[in-house]
Amino acid sequence: VILEDLKKDPEDAAIQARNVGEKILASIEQPCLLGEHQARSSASVGIAIFGPHSGSAQTILQQADIAMHCAQSVGPNGMQFFTPALQFAINARSTLVEELRRAAGANQFLLHYQPQVESNALIGVEALIRWNHPKRGILAPAEFIALAEETGIILTLGNWVLEAACEQIVAWADRKETQDIVVAVNVSGSQFRQRDFVDQALAVIDRTGANPGCIMLEITESMFLQDIKEVIGKMNQLKSHGLRFALDDFGTGYSSLSYLKHLPLAQLKIDRAFVRDILTDPASSAIAQTVISLGRTMRIEVIAEGAETVEQRDLLTSLGCDRFQGYLFGRPMPLNEFEVWLPAFVGGTSPFSHSI
Ligand code: C2E
Ligand code: MG
Numbered sequence: 001v002i003l004e005d006l007k008k009d010p011e012d013a014a015i016q017a018r019n020v021g022e023k024i025l026a027s028i029e030q031p032c033l034l035g036e037h038q039a040r041s042s043a044s045v046g047i048a049i050f051g052p053h054s055g056s057a058q059t060i061l062q063q064a065d066i067a068m069h070c071a072q073s074v075g076p077n078g079m080q081f082f083t084p085a086l087q088f089a090i091n092a093r094s095t096l097v098e099e100l101r102r103a104a105g106a107n108q109f110l111l112h113y114q115p116q117v118e119s120n121a122l123i124g125v126e127a128l129i130r131w132n133h134p135k136r137g138i139l140a141p142a143e144f145i146a147l148a149e150e151t152g153i154i155l156t157l158g159n160w161v162l163e164a165a166c167e168q169i170v171a172w173a174d175r176k177e178t179q180d181i182v183v184a185v186n187v188s189g190s191q192f193r194q195r196d197f198v199d200q201a202l203a204v205i206d207r208t209g210a211n212p213g214c215i216m217l218e219i220t221e222s223m224f225l226q227d228i229k230e231v232i233g234k235m236n237q238l239k240s241h242g243l244r245f246a247l248d249d250f251g252t253g254y255s256s257l258s259y260l261k262h263l264p265l266a267q268l269k270i271d272r273a274f275v276r277d278i279l280t281d282p283a284s285s286a287i288a289q290t291v292i293s294l295g296r297t298m299r300i301e302v303i304a305e306g307a308e309t310v311e312q313r314d315l316l317t318s319l320g321c322d323r324f325q326g327y328l329f330g331r332p333m334p335l336n337e338f339e340v341w342l343p344a345f346v347g348g349t350s351p352f353s354h355s356i
């Protein structure tokens, strides 16, 4: 909607525009009859005030669009004006996208490794990406993974992670203490959905010479919302080359369990949220218990994520879970720290290893 002949003063013009916006929202909000059913619609309005020097039509439409999305994110039937603060947030976002695009080529990503243990032994590590941002220092995935997903950068990034993990597996292959470490790699939905994901993954393994038996791909329940047959097909192809699959954040996503028996899974990861509340919330411990017995019946390994205290570990052990990944045993660490942690853990001098 373009409003003409608004008052010259921007504040007056804004009031006029707001009145029109409210009228539009009120009329769209009116219930209407569809057959016998009463239906309701909602809308969101974004407003950009412009004058002769406000830039191109495209810029103004973009500003209104930014404001509209901002209104939408607050809730239905909202209205929002475009402001310089909004522009600032949008600019910050596009700067981050630019930086993220350049980061892979500029060698700014690195992997941290978090130990996974069973009884007294290290069984694997989860490779967790970090971004060594030139101005902001080490950033956790929460700061950039969502943006990487939205922009498709996740595809390059995911490929980099798999390659780096494979290179680490190769580097660990010639030492007795490290040669059996299984490296778990997170695979995002869009990465897995790529038509040639299997070929890409196999090419990386080929190029690096990594032992596929040392690779665990972590996928999430959200991937099963698509064509499940295709997902199973891809998993089986990779499995036939020796790779294994873990189901990450299990219990937090898609609630249908019927797909489980069709999937070639090696491991279920009990989500951190259930482990966190396991001592205080009966529902959380019931869910953990269910996952553990499910794993036992289906012969799938179960590992508990986010074990932070001895009490949590003991309860999980009593429920029949003996694999753990959590701060109690080790935080995600850069390679050099992990290389110090490992002998201390094996030798029993690590602050975490006495109680295992
Ligand atoms: P995730 O795959 O579920 O990884 C486990 C997260 O839980 C990690 O967070 C880890 O640091 C944290 N964690 C483990 N033990 C504990 C504990 O005892 N207490 C607490 N409070 N936290 C614990 P991080 O490294 O921040 O990663 C967050 C998420 O980002 C990951 O969740 C994963 O979904 C995603 N991510 C990380 N690396 C990659 C990657 O290379 N590719 C993709 N697609 N996603 C990744
Ligand atoms: Mg994971």
Ligand code: MG
Pocket (backbone or CB within 6 Å): 248, 249, 269, 271, 272, 305
């Ligand atoms: Mg997880």
